[in-house]
Amino acid sequence: MSALAIDNVxxxxxxxxxxxxxxxxxxxxxAVTDNDFITILGPSGCGKSTLLRIVxxxxxPTGGEVRLDGQTVRRPGADRGMVFQSYTLFxxxxxxxxxxxxxxxxxxxxxxxxxxxxxxxxxxxLRGFERHYPKMLSGxxxxxxxxxxxxxxxxxxxxxxxxxxxxxNQTRSLMQELLLSIWESERKTVxxxxxxxxxxIFMANRVLVMSARPGRIKAEVAVPLGHPRHxxxxxxxxxxxxxxxxxxxxxxxxxxxx
Amino acid sequence: xxxxxxxxxxxKVVLGLAFFALFVVAWSIxxxxxxxxxxxxxxxxxxxxxxxxLFTQFGFAKDVGITIWRVLGGFILAxxxxxxxxxxxxxxxxxxxxxxxxxxxxxxxxxSAFIPLLILWAGIGELQKLLVIFIGSFFQIxxxxxxTVGSTRRDLVEAAxxxxxxxxGIVRRVLLPSAAPSIAETLRxxxxxxxxxxxxxxxxxxxxxxxxxITDSQALLNTGQIIFGIxxxxxxxxxxxxxxxxxxxALFPWAIV
Numbered sequence: 001m002s003a004l005a006i007d008n009v010x011x012x013x014x015x016x017x018x019x020x021x022x023x024x025x026x027x028x029x030x031a032v033t034d035n036d037f038i039t040i041l042g043p044s045g046c047g048k049s050t051l052l053r054i055v056x057x058x059x060x061p062t063g064g065e066v067r068l069d070g071q072t073v074r075r076p077g078a079d080r081g082m083v084f085q086s087y088t089l090f091x092x093x094x095x096x097x098x099x100x101x102x103x104x105x106x107x108x109x110x111x112x113x114x115x116x117x118x119x120x121x122x123x124x125x126l127r128g129f130e131r132h133y134p135k136m137l138s139g140x141x142x143x144x145x146x147x148x149x150x151x152x153x154x155x156x157x158x159x160x161x162x163x164x165x166x167x168x169n170q171t172r173s174l175m176q177e178l179l180l181s182i183w184e185s186e187r188k189t190v191x192x193x194x195x196x197x198x199x200x201i202f203m204a205n206r207v208l209v210m211s212a213r214p215g216r217i218k219a220e221v222a223v224p225l226g227h228p229r230h231x232x233x234x235x236x237x238x239x240x241x242x243x244x245x246x247x248x249x250x251x252x253x254x255x256x257x258x
Numbered sequence: 259x260x261x262x263x264x265x266x267x268x269x270k271v272v273l274g275l276a277f278f279a280l281f282v283v284a285w286s287i288x289x290x291x292x293x294x295x296x297x298x299x300x301x302x303x304x305x306x307x308x309x310x311x312l313f314t315q316f317g318f319a320k321d322v323g324i325t326i327w328r329v330l331g332g333f334i335l336a337x338x339x340x341x342x343x344x345x346x347x348x349x350x351x352x353x354x355x356x357x358x359x360x361x362x363x364x365x366x367x368x369x370s371a372f373i374p375l376l377i378l379w380a381g382i383g384e385l386q387k388l389l390v391i392f393i394g395s396f397f398q399i400x401x402x403x404x405x406t407v408g409s410t411r412r413d414l415v416e417a418a419x420x421x422x423x424x425x426x427g428i429v430r431r432v433l434l435p436s437a438a439p440s441i442a443e444t445l446r447x448x449x450x451x452x453x454x455x456x457x458x459x460x461x462x463x464x465x466x467x468x469x470x471x472i473t474d475s476q477a478l479l480n481t482g483q484i485i486f487g488i489x490x491x492x493x494x495x496x497x498x499x500x501x502x503x504x505x506x507x508a509l510f511p512w513a514i515v
Contacts, residue, residue: 081421105431133511134512
């Protein structure tokens, strides 16, 4: 049974200064099952972030609806954790306090909060930085904290909107491995938006390819690579074949958008 | 000099003091050199001597105390009402729509122009002085705090929503801490303005305070005392400004890292 159902969700933005309205997202349906790791791959401006924001409850669909365990999503909630592309740690809170933000909001006892925080600090390899403020951290460390903050809340589904988009290549690879290893050990359900083909394949069970604006799901590609996945898989023939296939798909769309 | 390259702390202090020294030297030259008659401008030495006399023989310390009390009293009243209102306006758009036009209008009303009215309403006692400062500070505080709170980073608010925060949590745990350093900075700025209002209030219808001493000295053509009073206001203002800055640094370490 699907945990998250995106059912004919569409989004049209009102025209600017009396101009014609922009259709960002054509009616789109996706069924996410438990423990799925789905990446949504598309050229920039294809509406993939809009789709994720609708799932998070930060944006309202023009048509259709999103259901989580049968409940219609109307507003944001702790059951859908999100990691953004921009650095969204609260600058006035330390690493640990950031991780505990949602736990405090739930009214969890202090001692239990500290335990959870310590667990996730370890998970994302930030031991020794618990008392640091976000400004003192590198971009990669900030995003690791953001992932820990989202995970500590134990959401039903984790939404990631190009979380590594602002990082350099090396850091990005390490972060992908980190997130993947967390997923392998915790078996979270994940929806991950990216425009990076390699990232989309490496992380996912299924890659959904979106078309250029107005966005729609153009193709679904299963990734038959086993787990645990090691970064060397990126040089395997299977990986290369998938990459070639997706590159062709994306290229067509990018040409339309450019 | 290269644009935007910072100076070392020691050099900064030296440069800052150098201008004060230059100022006093220029002042000494025009007064001791006889370029300006003593009636119009006292020399630095006379000014210090008059200041000494003020404290030792005319009980000036009491005037200084009263002026400081008035500034702080009026300012704290204005902040106590203005900050919460500004926060409410910044956070909740209907509240902002309700108050903002009036506050923007009231902001342009000069506090000093209210003095005759306030004397009529509240007499020439302490209440009137406090009200002048209140009127001068309140609307500025409200508006600046509202803008600060209203311009909180939207992505931080969204992140808090996805972590399960509700309206009250957003205000208390995102808008407030995010705006706090700027609110403190606003208060520092407005406290500086409050100092100018208090002197205006004391120039008209007061029997004590630094401003009152200045009007008295004017009647006696004692420019030494007047200048001493003005410089003293500057010094007290500078001290309050520096302590405010220090307090902000201690309170919001995350904002200056």
